[in-house]
Amino acid sequence: MAEKAAHASADLCQRLRAAALRPTRQRLVLAELLFARGHRHVTAEALHAEATRAGIGVSLATVYNTLHQFTAAGILRQVAVDATRTYFDTNVDAHQHFYVEDSSMLIDIPGDSIAVSGLPQPPKGTRIDRVDVVVRISKA
Amino acid sequence: MAEKAAHASADLCQRLRAAALRPTRQRLVLAELLFARGHRHVTAEALHAEATRAGIGVSLATVYNTLHQFTAAGILRQVAVDATRTYFDTNVDAHQHFYVEDSSMLIDIPGDSIAVSGLPQPPKGTRIDRVDVVVRISKA
DNA sequence: AATCTTCTTTAGAATTATTCTAAACTGTTG
DNA sequence: CAACAGTTTAGAATAATTCTAAAGAAGATT
Ligand SMILES: [Mn+2]
Ligand SMILES: [Mn+2]
Ligand SMILES: [Zn+2]
Ligand SMILES: [Zn+2]
Numbered sequence: 001m002a003e004k005a006a007h008a009s010a011d012l013c014q015r016l017r018a019a020a021l022r023p024t025r026q027r028l029v030l031a032e033l034l035f036a037r038g039h040r041h042v043t044a045e046a047l048h049a050e051a052t053r054a055g056i057g058v059s060l061a062t063v064y065n066t067l068h069q070f071t072a073a074g075i076l077r078q079v080a081v082d083a084t085r086t087y088f089d090t091n092v093d094a095h096q097h098f099y100v101e102d103s104s105m106l107i108d109i110p111g112d113s114i115a116v117s118g119l120p121q122p123p124k125g126t127r128i129d130r131v132d133v134v135v136r137i138s139k140a
Numbered sequence: 141m142a143e144k145a146a147h148a149s150a151d152l153c154q155r156l157r158a159a160a161l162r163p164t165r166q167r168l169v170l171a172e173l174l175f176a177r178g179h180r181h182v183t184a185e186a187l188h189a190e191a192t193r194a195g196i197g198v199s200l201a202t203v204y205n206t207l208h209q210f211t212a213a214g215i216l217r218q219v220a221v222d223a224t225r226t227y228f229d230t231n232v233d234a235h236q237h238f239y240v241e242d243s244s245m246l247i248d249i250p251g252d253s254i255a256v257s258g259l260p261q262p263p264k265g266t267r268i269d270r271v272d273v274v275v276r277i278s279k280a
Numbered sequence: 281a282a283t284c285t286t287c288t289t290t291a292g293a294a295t296t297a298t299t300c301t302a303a304a305c306t307g308t309t310g
Numbered sequence: 311c312a313a314c315a316g317t318t319t320a321g322a323a324t325a326a327t328t329c330t331a332a333a334g335a336a337g338a339t340t
Contacts, residue, residue: 022336024288059290064327078223080274086223098262101269109260116273118254122238123247126277133256133273134220137266162307162316199319204298
């Protein structure tokens with residue numbers, strides 16, 4: 001298990017270097033929190049609270065910087081569901097979301113389950129970057 | 141055309157009364173700007189600027205209040221595409237959007253052109269409120 | 281290892297979008 | 311025309327995010 005952690009860390013170093021980002025203590029810690037197990041959806045504030053709780057000193061500005069750098073590097077993506085917060089998603093593969101309005105939680109919908117058909121031609125001179133589907137749900 | 145305007149105004153009064161909203165000068169002016177011709181996508185700031193430009197005195201707080209009241213009344217809806225602004229849509233029928241990332245513009249996609257299939261069952265105890273599709277496009 | 285260079289972190293100020301407060305004002309009803 | 315309830319608004323307050331500039335850490339160079 002020490003091996004596994006070491007391996008994961010080494011792996012993260014690679015990913016950062018590949019993105020031309022120096023593997024600093026802060027970035028490694030945040031990357032660990034983000035990618036250590038399974039996919040996650042987080043806000044900057046939530047991740048900052050988590051890091052702080054874990055005893056790691058990292059400023060909120062750095063959390064924001066890091067989230068944006070990771071997004072630019074393609075290892076995170078932003079999800080727009082609620083105008084008041086920005087969510088970051090560690091799953092960058094094509095997939096969609098349930099958004100639970102009561103609790104402001106995101107739930108993944110695997111990329112191969114939903115199919116969107118009948119898309120009209122995008123306006124002349126533009127290309128489609130991504131098709132986002134948000135299924136808004138609330139307590140029945 | 142004086143008739144048409146009068147008719148439209150009378151119509152707006154009805155809609156407001158139906159929503160238990162007093163037809164005040166401010167609300168009528170904003171409703172006019174919003175619903176007078178065709179469907180629109182606006183932000184609070186943009187609508188406020190428009191009202192001000194048209195020589196109508198209406199505070200930004202009132203614009204926000206009104207947009208939210210109209211949304212609660214079901215004659216407007218919010219569209220979440222960009223975490224930095226909230227867009228309000230005068231088209232409340234089921235339909236979808238292109239979002240032009242370069243210019244932050246929304247373009248309607250008629251409700252009957254796109255079909256979403258393969259939606260998984262929503263989590264136990266929840267029901268689907270709406271399925272939003274945003275097709276993000278940018279300069280080719 | 282010491283040095284140099286460049287990138288990174290950060291505290292705190294600043295910005296932006298939005299909401300709140302409380303007092304003045306207006307539409308409605310009897 | 312009261313009288314009441316609903317509405318508007320200036321300005322303060324909040325919340326999320328970004329900016330600034332100075333101090334700190336990484337990587338390259340000697
Ligand atoms: Mn906000
Ligand atoms: Mn914001
Ligand atoms: Zn996801
Ligand atoms: Zn629309």
